[in-house]
Amino acid sequence: MPLRCSELGERGLIKRLTEILGGVENDDCALLEVGEGYIVATTDMLHRQTDFPAQASPWQIGWMSVAVNLSDVAAMGALPLGLLMAAGIPTEMEVEQVEEIFRGMDCCARACNTRIIGGDTDAHQELTLNGTALGTVERDRVLRRRGARPGDLLCTTGALGGAGAGLELLLERDWRPGQPGEDLARRLLEPQPRLKEGRALALSGAATAMMDNSDGLALSLSDLAEAGKTGFVVRQESLPRAAGLEAWPEEESLDLMLFSGGDFELLFTLCPEKLAEARQACPFTAIGYVVEEGLWLEDRGARRLLPTRGFEHMRSRPGS
Amino acid sequence: MPLRCSELGERGLIKRLTEILGGVENDDCALLEVGEGYIVATTDMLHRQTDFPAQASPWQIGWMSVAVNLSDVAAMGALPLGLLMAAGIPTEMEVEQVEEIFRGMDCCARACNTRIIGGDTDAHQELTLNGTALGTVERDRVLRRRGARPGDLLCTTGALGGAGAGLELLLERDWRPGQPGEDLARRLLEPQPRLKEGRALALSGAATAMMDNSDGLALSLSDLAEAGKTGFVVRQESLPRAAGLEAWPEEESLDLMLFSGGDFELLFTLCPEKLAEARQACPFTAIGYVVEEGLWLEDRGARRLLPTRGFEHMRSRPGS
Numbered sequence: 001m002p003l004r005c006s007e008l009g010e011r012g013l014i015k016r017l018t019e020i021l022g023g024v025e026n027d028d029c030a031l032l033e034v035g036e037g038y039i040v041a042t043t044d045m046l047h048r049q050t051d052f053p054a055q056a057s058p059w060q061i062g063w064m065s066v067a068v069n070l071s072d073v074a075a076m077g078a079l080p081l082g083l084l085m086a087a088g089i090p091t092e093m094e095v096e097q098v099e100e101i102f103r104g105m106d107c108c109a110r111a112c113n114t115r116i117i118g119g120d121t122d123a124h125q126e127l128t129l130n131g132t133a134l135g136t137v138e139r140d141r142v143l144r145r146r147g148a149r150p151g152d153l154l155c156t157t158g159a160l161g162g163a164g165a166g167l168e169l170l171l172e173r174d175w176r177p178g179q180p181g182e183d184l185a186r187r188l189l190e191p192q193p194r195l196k197e198g199r200a201l202a203l204s205g206a207a208t209a210m211m212d213n214s215d216g217l218a219l220s221l222s223d224l225a226e227a228g229k230t231g232f233v234v235r236q237e238s239l240p241r242a243a244g245l246e247a248w249p250e251e252e253s254l255d256l257m258l259f260s261g262g263d264f265e266l267l268f269t270l271c272p273e274k275l276a277e278a279r280q281a282c283p284f285t286a287i288g289y290v291v292e293e294g295l296w297l298e299d300r301g302a303r304r305l306l307p308t309r310g311f312e313h314m315r316s317r318p319g320s
Numbered sequence: 321m322p323l324r325c326s327e328l329g330e331r332g333l334i335k336r337l338t339e340i341l342g343g344v345e346n347d348d349c350a351l352l353e354v355g356e357g358y359i360v361a362t363t364d365m366l367h368r369q370t371d372f373p374a375q376a377s378p379w380q381i382g383w384m385s386v387a388v389n390l391s392d393v394a395a396m397g398a399l400p401l402g403l404l405m406a407a408g409i410p411t412e413m414e415v416e417q418v419e420e421i422f423r424g425m426d427c428c429a430r431a432c433n434t435r436i437i438g439g440d441t442d443a444h445q446e447l448t449l450n451g452t453a454l455g456t457v458e459r460d461r462v463l464r465r466r467g468a469r470p471g472d473l474l475c476t477t478g479a480l481g482g483a484g485a486g487l488e489l490l491l492e493r494d495w496r497p498g499q500p501g502e503d504l505a506r507r508l509l510e511p512q513p514r515l516k517e518g519r520a521l522a523l524s525g526a527a528t529a530m531m532d533n534s535d536g537l538a539l540s541l542s543d544l545a546e547a548g549k550t551g552f553v554v555r556q557e558s559l560p561r562a563a564g565l566e567a568w569p570e571e572e573s574l575d576l577m578l579f580s581g582g583d584f585e586l587l588f589t590l591c592p593e594k595l596a597e598a599r600q601a602c603p604f605t606a607i608g609y610v611v612e613e614g615l616w617l618e619d620r621g622a623r624r625l626l627p628t629r630g631f632e633h634m635r636s637r638p639g640s
Contacts, residue, residue: 005418005443006411013415014441020422021436030438032401034456035355043363043404043452044440051442081352084363086450091326095333098325102340116341118350120364121334122371123325130406130450132363136354 026227027144028075028211029135038142039081040135042072048127053170053188055177058097060189061129062104068214069133070112070193071264075212077143077202078135080114080195085131088124101129112195141202145227147209148269154232154288155278157197157266160217161253162187162242164260184244191264198266200281206274216261221295222308224267231293234258234306240285258297259309346547347464348395348531349455358462359401360455362392368447373490373508375497378417380509381449382424388534389453390432390513391584395532397463397522398455400434400515405451408444421449432515461522465547467529468589474552474608475598477517477586480537481573482507482562484580504564511584518586520601526594536581541615542628544587551613554578554626560605578617579629 029040166188169175349360486508489495
């Protein structure tokens with residue numbers, strides 16, 4: 001029996017494809033040496049059914065497709081240079097809806113002080129958007145997934161679990177615009193790329209590694225651990241809970257903070273001697289620290305293993 | 321009745337979306353000023369059903385998805401820096417087939433002295449590949465679609481109609497690997513980006529405008545005319561006919577050279593005083609010249625209008 005992609009899962013497949021390409025560094029963006037600095041580049045393919053909740057408006061679909069790419073630029077400490085947006089569009093879609101998608105793209109790009117500079121359109125059965133974002137960063141300021149050292153502080157911008165709670169509202173409670181929970185729904189549907197924060201942290205010289213937490217805290221930590229050949233301890237009581245999560249039972253709210261994706265906050269490590277410089281760069285929360293190995297959740301001094309589950313494309317789910 | 325994309329067609333839709341984005345220059349690549357030079361960037365979304373003939377092997381699908389992007393880099397006179405490849409993959413696809421696609425991508429990139437430096441994979445019903453190519457070019461050497469002046473020579477690299485003839489073999493005669501016509505089929509399925517030629521022409525200082533002819537000669541000339549606010553005369557007897565086209569009736573062979581896409585040759589204009597410099601840069605054929613306006617086909621001194629038909633996505637076809 002030939003092996004199918006569903007049996008291997010996205011992460012397994014990526015490993016094999018990466019080998020074919022002769023190795024691709026596993027950062028949020030690819031790095032190119034150009035002139036004195038680096039060009040950073042990232043690409044992300046999104047589909048109507050799999051990547052956007054049914055309740056997302058065309059404008060929000062456009063916004064999200066740009067935001068997820070700019071979040072990767074932010075995670076390198078880079079300044080955005082521009083985006084290319086390719087769209088596979090169902091031929092029977094209303095022109096006005098397509099225009100709304102592009103207005104959402106344009107607004108997100110401009111809100112981040114950048115622009116859409118090119119793209120491609122063609123016909124496709126399911127709406128498919130592929131964004132590519134480019135940025136620039138100084139060689140001695142770039143932040144990568146590797147770089148953390150045992151003893152460094154583990155930190156995050158913003159709050160956690162808001163987008164995950166929004167997704168629950170949309171999927172399980174069939175939330176509609178105008179109903180209570182608007183803030184959580186917008187945390188999911190209108191993510192804010194942390195470009196200012198990423199750039200300020202890079203310039204501060206205090207951060208040692210960084211990535212965004214798009215697939216959830218646990219899975220992102222697992223990536224950060226693999227890239228840096230380190231481990232992490234997360235202090236449960238330090239996790240910054242997104243506003244609105246107090247409506248969830250305690251256990252579920254913790255699960256949302258640890259395992260749900262879509263927050264697009266920056267997860268980074270700090271040299272503890274440079275905490276003051278980092279505090280001047282942007283607001284953030286220290287949620288743990290770097291250790292030699294393992295992913296741990298610490299609750300009032302007791303450690304347990306932090307499972308590395310989160311969002312993964314392509315993996316067939318048991319029972320589905 | 322709301323307007324549907326199929327009524328507007330790809331080119332009409334692009335015009336409207338471009339306005340929303342505040343204007344995007346209509347070159348083969350977007351241009352970014354970085355340091356002393358330009359970064360060029362292009363993106364192209366391809367789908368299994370619409371963009372690849374059924375007979376294309378997984379390896380050829382990978383090759384094509386990289387080649388079409390590198391052809392756009394070539395058309396700017398740029399050196400490739402790297403590619404990002406995003407893939408939406410049916411979960412039940414065999415891993416070995418996906419690996420073959422990525423081997424094809426890797427081979428094309430390496431054949432062009434560049435590499436795949438990043439990407440994205442996710443699950444999607446129909447195989448969808450989105451490539452982004454980056455390149456670099458000096459500001460005083462970049463070649464754009466605008467720049468041609470009346471009196472300039474119109475030229476093309478390589479030969480015309482080969483890929484179109486290959487497509488006819490595949491679609492209408494159900495060509496299979498091993499049957500006669502292999503060369504034409506490969507012209508279609510394994511296009512060769514003209515990077516060396518594009519670069520040499522840019523460095524020669526002789527070319528005044530350039531683009532690739534991916535949508536066919538006539539449609540590409542129409543783009544070149546619009547960008548440069550000029551017209552063109554194409555001399556019928558000067559058109560370089562692809563090897564193998566002699567098997568087609570004269571009229572059909574002319575149609576293939578004028579209206580079929582997929583050759584990925586470079587179409588460019590030359591300052592006639594610099595013809596010698598251009599001849600040293602690379603082999604090419606002069607096929608006509610730039611005039612003030614109109615697109616004309618000249619046959620032994622008699623001119624007729626050249627229709628601007630060719631490949632367009634999304635447009636609903638009469639009767640279909």
